[in-house]
Amino acid sequence: MSEVPTRTIRTDYLARVEGEGAMYVELEGDQVREVKLRIYEPPRFFEALLRGRAFTEAPDITSRICGICPIAYQMSAVRAMEDACGVAIDSGPIRDLRRLIYCGEWIESHSLHVYLLHAPDFLGYPGFVEMARDHPKVAEQGLQMKKAGNTVMTLVGGREIHPINVRVGGFYRAPSRRELRTLVDPLEQARETALATVRWAAGLHFPDATHEPELVALADPGGGYPIDLGRIVSDRGLDIAPADFDAHVVEEHVEHSNALHARIRARGSYLTGPLARYNLAFGQLRPLAQAAAHEAGVGPTCRNPFQSIIVRAVELVQACDDALAIISRYEQPDRPAVEVAPRRGVGHGATEAPRGMLYHRYEIDDDGTILAATIVPPTSQNQLAIEEDLRAVAGRHFDLSDEELKLRCEQAIRNHDPCISCATHFLDLTIERR
Amino acid sequence: MPRSRSVLVIGVGNAVRGDDAAGLEVARRLADLDRESGIEVRAHEGDGVGLLELWDGAEAIVLVDSACSGAVPGTIHRIDASSARVPVPLRPASTHALGVAEAIELARAMETLPSTVIVYGLEGSLYETGSSLSEHVAPAIDLAADAVRREALGLLSGHSASRSRSRGSRSALCSARGSGRTAADQRE
Numbered sequence: 255m256s257e258v259p260t261r262t263i264r265t266d267y268l269a270r271v272e273g274e275g276a277m278y279v280e281l282e283g284d285q286v287r288e289v290k291l292r293i294y295e296p297p298r299f300f301e302a303l304l305r306g307r308a309f310t311e312a313p314d315i316t317s318r319i320c321g322i323c324p325i326a327y328q329m330s331a332v333r334a335m336e337d338a339c340g341v342a343i344d345s346g347p348i349r350d351l352r353r354l355i356y357c358g359e360w361i362e363s364h365s366l367h368v369y370l371l372h373a374p375d376f377l378g379y380p381g382f383v384e385m386a387r388d389h390p391k392v393a394e395q396g397l398q399m400k401k402a403g404n405t406v407m408t409l410v411g412g413r414e415i416h417p418i419n420v421r422v423g424g425f426y427r428a429p430s431r432r433e434l435r436t437l438v439d440p441l442e443q444a445r446e447t448a449l450a451t452v453r454w455a456a457g458l459h460f461p462d463a464t465h466e467p468e469l470v471a472l473a474d475p476g477g478g479y480p481i482d483l484g485r486i487v488s489d490r491g492l493d494i495a496p497a498d499f500d501a502h503v504v505e506e507h508v509e510h511s512n513a514l515h516a517r518i519r520a521r522g523s524y525l526t527g528p529l530a531r532y533n534l535a536f537g538q539l540r541p542l543a544q545a546a547a548h549e550a551g552v553g554p555t556c557r558n559p560f561q562s563i564i565v566r567a568v569e570l571v572q573a574c575d576d577a578l579a580i581i582s583r584y585e586q587p588d589r590p591a592v593e594v595a596p597r598r599g600v601g602h603g604a605t606e607a608p609r610g611m612l613y614h615r616y617e618i619d620d621d622g623t624i625l626a627a628t629i630v631p632p633t634s635q636n637q638l639a640i641e642e643d644l645r646a647v648a649g650r651h652f653d654l655s656d657e658e659l660k661l662r663c664e665q666a667i668r669n670h671d672p673c674i675s676c677a678t679h680f681l682d683l684t685i686e687r688r
Numbered sequence: 689m690p691r692s693r694s695v696l697v698i699g700v701g702n703a704v705r706g707d708d709a710a711g712l713e714v715a716r717r718l719a720d721l722d723r724e725s726g727i728e729v730r731a732h733e734g735d736g737v738g739l740l741e742l743w744d745g746a747e748a749i750v751l752v753d754s755a756c757s758g759a760v761p762g763t764i765h766r767i768d769a770s771s772a773r774v775p776v777p778l779r780p781a782s783t784h785a786l787g788v789a790e791a792i793e794l795a796r797a798m799e800t801l802p803s804t805v806i807v808y809g810l811e812g813s814l815y816e817t818g819s820s821l822s823e824h825v826a827p828a829i830d831l832a833a834d835a836v837r838r839e840a841l842g843l844l845s846g847h848s849a850s851r852s853r854s855r856g857s858r859s860a861l862c863s864a865r866g867s868g869r870t871a872a873d874q875r876e
Binding site: 404 | 702703704733734735737738740741786790793794796797798799817818
């Protein structure tokens with residue numbers, strides 16, 4: 255029997271993440287023996303459900319996978335179906351509307367995470383209710399900004415949750431220029447709040463950490479910040495079309511989780527999401543967002559996952575400013591959608607959900623019937639990198655008490671905003687010391 | 689801006705996760721109430737934060753969601769959350785970071801909670817993705833809809849039975865698997 259004390263730290267129900275899951279960390283002295291982020295239910299049910307359905311149904315069916323990022327599911331689905339049918343909508347008002355509604359989702363999701371899920375970790379509260387009692391203004395800012403995102407999604411998407419206006423080829427109805435102008439006031443307000451959020455987040459205390467996984471994000475061919483389309487690139491030389499995703503990324507089943515772990519075949523784990531986008535595309539941020547980042551002192555490189563709260567705040571500025579630019583140049587298209595005729599083939603779509611890249615692949619028949627579907631959500635892609643980060647954090651902070659270490663480890667997971675309801679069903683947390 | 693209807697019924701849930709759809713089903717059964725009575729009836733999917741916007745300006749709300757307390761599946765819980773927390777074991781089930789109970793407490797902390805908040809929880813047993821309502825919960829939907837209808841009408845006329853009851857009380861109204869008695873029969 256070892257004389258080195260071993261301890262286990264576990265959280266059986268991880269709070270302030272989307273969905274449910276568990277964390278398990280086992281330490282022997284200052285050595286981390288084992289780390290597991292347990293995730294139970296990937297969206298395999300949806301992949302099976304999609305078979306036999308019409309290609310036009312994929313955006314609406316897959317949007318049900320997540321109530322937080324339905325637009326991401328719809329956008330990856332329409333991109334993939336259009337790709338299968340030989341259609342590309344890479345510019346013009348339809349693409350603009352897609353980017354606009356996606357900005358709405360980023361604003362909604364990031365403000366929820368920054369203010370209600372992540373902020374309590376930094377302000378020293380067990381939860382957002384306790385935080386809101388002492389800092390009602392902080393909670394109010396988050397809710398106000400989230401509401402601006404909802405307003406965008408409702409106007410462009412028809413309703414805020416599981417929007418109904420998105421279709422393969424475009425939209426069922428394109429809003430008028432006048433309708434979009436009604437979004438200017440709330441978005442300008444949200445942009446101001448976002449700028450204040452960056453300043454506020456920059457003043458928080460951040461534990462030291464350097465997590466160096468390969469960073470993967472889309473590269474927008476038009477020079478914009480990655481959201482709705484582009485090639486898949488990394489900081490270690492990956493540069494592939496979404497169609498080559500399968501050739502470079504392998505999904506593996508691991509015993510402790512029902513979600514599949516994705517890894518780059520040649521190298522291993524990788525991270526998608528705000529940190530990856532920020533480091534790979536800092537130069538593509540709008541000038542206002544870049545200036546806010548500089549003012550916050552983070553600069554073009556940020557590898558500390560605890561500082562992802564600042565990066566999300568910068569992306570809030572980016573999304574508000576991008577949305578306002580789209581509205582200002584928008585002209586209502588003659589037709590809200592382009593014709594997309596089905597043909598036998600395979601299509602791929604990758605877009606940037608708020609928490610990371612979401613990949614869809616469909617094989618369809620001549621009449622558009624779906625023959626096969628593959629959905630790789632961001633949390634499945636990030637899971638290995640999150641576990642490695644957790645291992646590094648537990649090793650660096652092994653001298654904390656069990657309770658403090660548990661909180662630090664939970665925070666390390668929340669740094670990555672995992673959406674376990676997309677990737678899974680249930681999450682709990684354990685740290686074991688021997 | 690003040691809302692035109694002061695009493696709001698919100699059915700909460702997820703349509704594709706078994707018994708989690710119970711609240712949505714109850715809201716669907718009460719569509720006539722929305723058309724004819726002056727009570728607003730809404731269905732809400734997604735995270736709980738959206739509820740704060742949905743009930744903004746309402747004076748009284750009745751929330752209907754699935755619950756996970758270990759009680760017999762099909763049991764209908766009634767909780768007056770106007771001034772007391774929803775008891776932890778009766779927290780309605782949610783796969784989101786913020787469910788109904790958390791939304792209520794957040795609004796209470798921010799002092800934006802409507803003055804009357806009644807929560808109906810339908811005890812569920814099956815939450816698998818893609819499944820429909822379980823055999824225990826499906827028969828309870830009508831009973832729950834009746835109870836919520838009476839509650840909302842009572843609130844509208846200002847004669848809610850809840851007013852005479854102490855705040856924060858809760859009662860298991862009935863089990864659909866029980867003797868077939870109605871919700872009203874078993875009210876405390």
